[in-house]
Amino acid sequence: MRDPADEGRTHEMTLPGGSGARIGYARVSTTGQSLDIQLEALSGCEKIFREKISGAKDDRPELQAMLEFVREGDTVQVTKLDRLARNTRHLLEISEYLQGKGVALNILNIGINTATPTGKLMLTMIGAIATFEREMMLERQAEGIALAKLKGKYKGRKATARSKSQEVIEMLEQGLSKPEISRQLEIGITSIYRIVRAKPD
Numbered sequence: 001m002r003d004p005a006d007e008g009r010t011h012e013m014t015l016p017g018g019s020g021a022r023i024g025y026a027r028v029s030t031t032g033q034s035l036d037i038q039l040e041a042l043s044g045c046e047k048i049f050r051e052k053i054s055g056a057k058d059d060r061p062e063l064q065a066m067l068e069f070v071r072e073g074d075t076v077q078v079t080k081l082d083r084l085a086r087n088t089r090h091l092l093e094i095s096e097y098l099q100g101k102g103v104a105l106n107i108l109n110i111g112i113n114t115a116t117p118t119g120k121l122m123l124t125m126i127g128a129i130a131t132f133e134r135e136m137m138l139e140r141q142a143e144g145i146a147l148a149k150l151k152g153k154y155k156g157r158k159a160t161a162r163s164k165s166q167e168v169i170e171m172l173e174q175g176l177s178k179p180e181i182s183r184q185l186e187i188g189i190t191s192i193y194r195i196v197r198a199k200p201d
Contacts (some may be wrong), residue, residue: 017197018102020070020071020073020074020075021045021046021047021073021074021075022040022044022045022046022075022077022106023045023046023047023048023049023066023069023070023074023075023076023077024042024045024047024048024049024061024068024076024077024078025048025049025050025062025076025077025078025083025084026039026042026048026049026051026078026079027050027051027052027053027055027060027063027083027084028052028081029053029054029055029060030052030054031052033049033052035052037079038050038083040077042077042078043107045077047069047173049062049063049065049069050062050067051063055083055085055086057083058181058182058186058187058188059181059182059186061183063084063189064178064182064189065201067097067098067180067186067189067190068177068178068189068194069095069181070098070101070103071101071102071103072101072102072103073102073103074100074103074104075104075106075113075115076103076105076106077101077108078105078106078107078108078111079107079108080107080108080110080149081107081110083110085147088126088133088158089131090190091122091126091187092127093112093188093190093191094127095123096190097190097193098114099114100193100197102187104119104179105119105123106119109156110122122172133149156164161173162191162195164185164187165195166182166197167185168185168187168192168195169195169199170197171184171185172196178192178193
């Protein structure tokens with residue numbers, strides 16, 4: 001039986017370093033902006049997901065649809081980092097998710113292609129910088145919390161995606177799709193996949 005997610009695919013296309021399709025993702029922040037330049041750069045892609053929405057938003061339906069659509073051997077192409085991810089941490093989450101599906105990531109303007117050893121190295125370096133930045137942020141955050149506690153103003157942290165793990169599992173068992181759960185719970189789809197992977201068998 002054919003997978004509905006494969007509608008519109010042409011599997012005969014071959015790529016350097018992969019046997020799958022090139023899947024593009026293009027985004028601009030407002031409806032008044034044009035996707036034309038990105039679409040031209042991605043013209044060699046078999047399928048392009050496109051949307052006009054702020055990169056700061058977690059709920060990006062076309063990004064989530066693209067992550068669901070890609071299959072092992074495919075390559076995701078974007079023109080620039082900021083078209084795909086809202087920050088370095090988000091980029092690494094997406095890259096980790098794609099790697100788990102056997103999908104390469106090609107960022108055209110800086111020449112990162114995770115199908116190559118050099119591309120993987122560059123992404124690893126970005127990851128190391130992101131880890132350093134996060135550790136510095138956590139250190140500053142801890143200092144701020146300690147000061148707030150001294151002043152009696154600390155109210156605790158907001159709920160994270162991990163705190164919604166049980167809700168995610170229950171909704172999956174009810175048959176809801178991952179993109180729909182992402183929209184309802186207002187958490188990233190990559191967080192949902194981490195929750196699923198961490199679920200005991």
